[in-house]
Every structure is written in structure tokens, then in C-alpha cells.
Amino acid sequence: MFPVIDTYKGMKNASSQNAHFCNFGRMSELVRTLVLKPDISKPKWDQSTFEGRARHFFAVTNPLNLFHGEKQLENFRKIVDNYQKGNVSDTLTLAQLWKAKTVADSAFHPVTGEKMMLIGRMSAQVPMNMVITGGMITFYKTPAAVIFWQWLNQSFNAVVNYTNRSGDGGSVSQLLLSYCAATGGALTAALGLNTLVKKAPPLVGRLVPFVAVCVANSINIPLMRRGELTDGIDIVDENGQVVGKSPAVARSAISQVIISRIAMATPTFAFIPIVVNSLEKMPFFQARPRIFLPLQTGLCGLVLSISTPVGCALFPQQTPVSLDQLEPALAQKIRNLPNAPSQLYCNKGL
Known part of the structure; x- marks a missing residue:
């Protein structure tokens, strides 16, 4: 669902180097004056730590990234392209470089380079999910409302998955199958x-949308990546070179993604209904039932602005893999390589 970030060779050293530029008040320095220039092919913060991953995803999912016009986006992309070619403006500061990198990554597809659909971008996750989640946990009692909001949620997920596809045109049928199955399951x-739960306490009924979303994620993600479950996920060495494919590691990676997605949804779908269920008993709110839609939507936005990047950061995207995790035949093949790698990775996705 999210863009792939290639961070293999020298991942930890490059992240630490990038963190050096951020932690010592050097963001206003001119890039051309730096002896050690940042590697913008890697995230700004150390991705081997939860804090570093969380800071990275707080920047990437920032809704303010959406408020840049086409000319600004092209300018940001030009700054990044020129820097990668070694052409650095005399007035470019470190802060401007990282902003250009963050905004460009949020707007342009990492493989095709095409500008991504606005509502499918990572920076649109919070505002879009705020509205949809607010609707799901407010209108959950009638079949018509349930059908509409669950359909809308899965339709949005399909747009996000399509927008952030790998670039392979053959994935459209896979997206369609995943969309139909997830919508049906939800x-x-x-x-x-x-x-x-018709006769159960009101709080139990409020938690039904949460269960439906968990079911949909558990169907959608494995279906989207069923090729990895059968053929295996790419296993790479320190240099990013593919050394094999492992279905066993794919199962672990996909499980982590499902856990992350459910963790993102839990605070909104589980915590907010508990809060609202308590507020409903107060005379002030009983006299003003229409206040619950904007109240719950606002709470969703507040919670999602934290839970979305935190959920993404639970597990490293570039996950270390040991030989013990691999199928015996693949592990032996890697051991027999002329220069057997000391560390393996897989891109678990998001």
C-alpha cells in the first residue's frame, strides 16, 4: 500500500550520518559548504530504532505535504534530481534539501516517477481515514449505513493500493480480487x-466496525501479496542484490504488516467508542445527539495523526533475516556463494 524504500547497503551508517545533520543544528547550513553531504537515498533518521522510524513516518504522513501546487512539486523534484546528479545550488540549505526530498517522495511514484493520485498518497491517509472512520463508528446500526461505510473504506483502500502499486501493470487484476474479497469479508x-449483538450492551455494538476492519485487513493484505506467499519474498544481501526468494519469510513479513495495520486502527475503532459510550450518558450530550459525528470525526483525526506513523514504525521496513529463518535449501545455497553475505534483509512492505 505504501511506496517501497530501498535502504540496504550501509543502511545503519547512512541513517546515522543523516541523523548527524539533523541533531546538531546544522539544517540552515548551505549544502555546498558541507564536507560530508547527506545521502538522500536513505531516510533522514536511523531506521534501526523505533524512534527513528517513527520520526520518518511522522514526516512522510504529514497532511501538509498535500498543500503544494504542481509548480512547487516539480521544483522539489528538480532539486532532488539535481542533487543526485551532483548539481547543487549555491543557495540550497540542508533544510530545503530534506523538505524537497520528503515532499517529492510523498507526491511521485518511487518506480514510475509519475505524480500519484492525491487521495492515494501517504500524506492523505490521516484526513481521508479521519472522515471514513468517523462515519463507520457513528453510523453502524442500520444495514444500509454499514454497507455504505464499509464499501467506502475498502474502495479507499483499493485506491491507495493502486496508487502505490509496484509499477507492474499486471497488478490491476490482483487489486480487483483483493478489493472484492476484502469488501465482502468486511x-x-x-x-x-x-x-x-442486537441485545448486547451499546458498547459491544460500537466495536463491530473494528472487528470488520480487522477481518478486511486479514483478507486484503495476504491476497494482495499472494504471489510472495507462493513464490517467496525477495531476500537480499548488504548491497541490495537478490540472493533468493523465501515463502517462509514472506509469511512473517505479511503477518507484521497485518499487525501494523490493525495497530493503526485500534486506537480509533476501540478507544473512541469507549469514550463516546461514556459521553452518551451525560445530559449535555443526550440533548445534542448531532454533536457526535463531528466529535468522533475530530477525535479520529487527532488519534490517527499519531497512530498512523506509529503503526508504520512498529517493525523495520527493511527487516534483517537470518539463515535460520530460510528454507534449508535456500540457506545452504546462500552459504555456498563465493562471497557469502554476512547479513540478509527483506523489504516487508507497509
Whole structure:
């Protein structure tokens, strides 16, 4: 669902070097004056730590990245392209370089270079999910409302998945299958559970959308990546060279992605209903039932602005892999390589 970030060779050293530029008040320095220039092919912060990953995703998912016009986006991309070619403006500061890198990465596809659909970008995750989640946890009692909001949620997920596809045109049919299966699973879970909990306390009914979203994620993500489950996920060495494919590691990587997605949704779908269920008992809110839609939507936005980057940061995207995790035949093949790698990685995705 999210763009792939290639960070293999020298990943930790490059991240530490980049962090050096950020932590010592040097962001206003001119790039051309720096003896040691930052490697913008890597994230700004150390991705081997949770803090570094969280700071990276707070920057990437920032909704303010959406408020840049076409000319600004092209200018940011030009700054990044020129820097990578060794052409550095005399007035370019370190802060301007990193801003250009962050905004360009948020707007342009990492493989095709095309400008991505606005609502499919990572920076649109919080505002879009704020509205959709607010609707799902407010209108959950009638079948028509459940069908509409669950359909809208899965449709948005499909747009995000398509926008951030790998660049292979053959993935459209895979997206369609995943969309239909996830939508069907979410609707079945939501409508079925609503029938079962009709006589249960109100709080139980409020948690039904959360269960439906968990079911949809558990269907959607494995279907989207079913090729990796059968053929294996790419295993690479320190230099980013593919040394094999492993279905076993793919299962682990996809499980981590599912956990991350559910972790992103848990605070909004589980915490907010508990809060609202308590507020409903107060006379002030009982006299003003229409306040709950804007209230819950606003709370969703606040919570999602934290849970989205934190959920993305739970596991390293470039996950270290040991030989013990691989199938015996693949592990032996790697051991027999002329220059057997000391460390392996896989890109678990997001």
C-alpha cells in the first residue's frame, strides 16, 4: 500500500550520518559548504530504532505535504534530481534539501516517477481515514449505513493500493480480487455481528466496525501479496542484490504488516467508542445527539495523526533475516556463494 524504500547497503551508517545533520543544528547550513553531504537515498533518521522510524513516518504522513501546487512539486523534484546528479545550488540549505526530498517522495511514484493520485498518497491517509472512520463508528446500526461505510473504506483502500502499486501493470487484476474479497469479508463480518449483538450492551455494538476492519485487513493484505506467499519474498544481501526468494519469510513479513495495520486502527475503532459510550450518558450530550459525528470525526483525526506513523514504525521496513529463518535449501545455497553475505534483509512492505 505504501511506496517501497530501498535502504540496504550501509543502511545503519547512512541513517546515522543523516541523523548527524539533523541533531546538531546544522539544517540552515548551505549544502555546498558541507564536507560530508547527506545521502538522500536513505531516510533522514536511523531506521534501526523505533524512534527513528517513527520520526520518518511522522514526516512522510504529514497532511501538509498535500498543500503544494504542481509548480512547487516539480521544483522539489528538480532539486532532488539535481542533487543526485551532483548539481547543487549555491543557495540550497540542508533544510530545503530534506523538505524537497520528503515532499517529492510523498507526491511521485518511487518506480514510475509519475505524480500519484492525491487521495492515494501517504500524506492523505490521516484526513481521508479521519472522515471514513468517523462515519463507520457513528453510523453502524442500520444495514444500509454499514454497507455504505464499509464499501467506502475498502474502495479507499483499493485506491491507495493502486496508487502505490509496484509499477507492474499486471497488478490491476490482483487489486480487483483483493478489493472484492476484502469488501465482502468486511460486510459479512459487520452485518453478521450486528445481528448477533442486537441485545448486547451499546458498547459491544460500537466495536463491530473494528472487528470488520480487522477481518478486511486479514483478507486484503495476504491476497494482495499472494504471489510472495507462493513464490517467496525477495531476500537480499548488504548491497541490495537478490540472493533468493523465501515463502517462509514472506509469511512473517505479511503477518507484521497485518499487525501494523490493525495497530493503526485500534486506537480509533476501540478507544473512541469507549469514550463516546461514556459521553452518551451525560445530559449535555443526550440533548445534542448531532454533536457526535463531528466529535468522533475530530477525535479520529487527532488519534490517527499519531497512530498512523506509529503503526508504520512498529517493525523495520527493511527487516534483517537470518539463515535460520530460510528454507534449508535456500540457506545452504546462500552459504555456498563465493562471497557469502554476512547479513540478509527483506523489504516487508507497509
